[in-house]
Amino acid sequence: MSKVYLSLGTNMGDRLENLRAALELLDENLHIGKVSSVYETEPWGFEDQDRFLNIAASGDTDLSPEELLSFTQGIEASMKRVKTVRYGPRVIDVDILLYEGVKMDTERLTIPHPRIRERAFVLVPLMEIAEDDVIPGESISALLKETGSEGVVCIGEAPWKG
Ligand SMILES: Nc1ncnc2c1ncn2[C@@H]1O[C@H](COP(=O)(O)OP(=O)(O)OP(=O)(O)O)[C@@H](O)[C@H]1O
Numbered sequence: 001m002s003k004v005y006l007s008l009g010t011n012m013g014d015r016l017e018n019l020r021a022a023l024e025l026l027d028e029n030l031h032i033g034k035v036s037s038v039y040e041t042e043p044w045g046f047e048d049q050d051r052f053l054n055i056a057a058s059g060d061t062d063l064s065p066e067e068l069l070s071f072t073q074g075i076e077a078s079m080k081r082v083k084t085v086r087y088g089p090r091v092i093d094v095d096i097l098l099y100e101g102v103k104m105d106t107e108r109l110t111i112p113h114p115r116i117r118e119r120a121f122v123l124v125p126l127m128e129i130a131e132d133d134v135i136p137g138e139s140i141s142a143l144l145k146e147t148g149s150e151g152v153v154c155i156g157e158a159p160w161k162g
């Protein structure tokens with residue numbers, strides 16, 4: 001089993017339900033461990049869209065990195081994610097942030113996620129469930145000093161964790 005960290009985001013429809021449903025589907029192949037609080041976040045990369053809800057989650061998996069990507073993309077497809085403009089609105093987005101012991105950069109898959117260092121909407125939830133040095137060669141708190149964390153607001157514990 002390998003430890004992985006994911007970022008989930010949604011800004012269309014019933015956002016909380018989208019996150020809950022995605023986690024339930026992920027649990028089939030990823031033994032979900034920790035799940036962060038839910039954060040309401042200003043859109044990054046394409047500003048003319050609704051605010052997102054974001055969480056980070058950890059899990060253990062026997063899937064290879066490529067199998068895990070196919071699995072997460074299958075979940076996005078099953079939740080009727082429709083591609084719009086880059087960084088645009090979506091029902092659900094599941095990004096693979098980290099995969100234990102893996103550093104790779106292929107056409108399909110880059111791990112650690114290539115934009116993990118510049119996204120407070122990823123770093124703030126991740127910091128809640130992981131060690132500060134979880135990103136190889138980086139400190140989450142130091143990265144957040146660069147990105148700032150304005151526009152990332154905790155709205156509470158995931159309601160389904162009750
Ligand atoms: N670590 C990763 N996690 C998820 N997808 C990845 C990763 N590395 C590369 N990709 C590739 O990124 C492609 C685009 O993914 P997607 O359409 O979700 O981009 P996006 O979410 O809009 O932007 P971003 O990747 O910056 O979050 C996917 O088809 C996938 O092959």
Ligand SMILES: Nc1nc2c(c(=O)[nH]1)N=C(CO)CN2
Nearest residue numbers: 009041042043044052087121
């Ligand atoms: N706040 C926020 N902004 C985004 C998000 C996201 O999950 N949250 N996902 C994106 C797709 O890469 C682009 N922009």
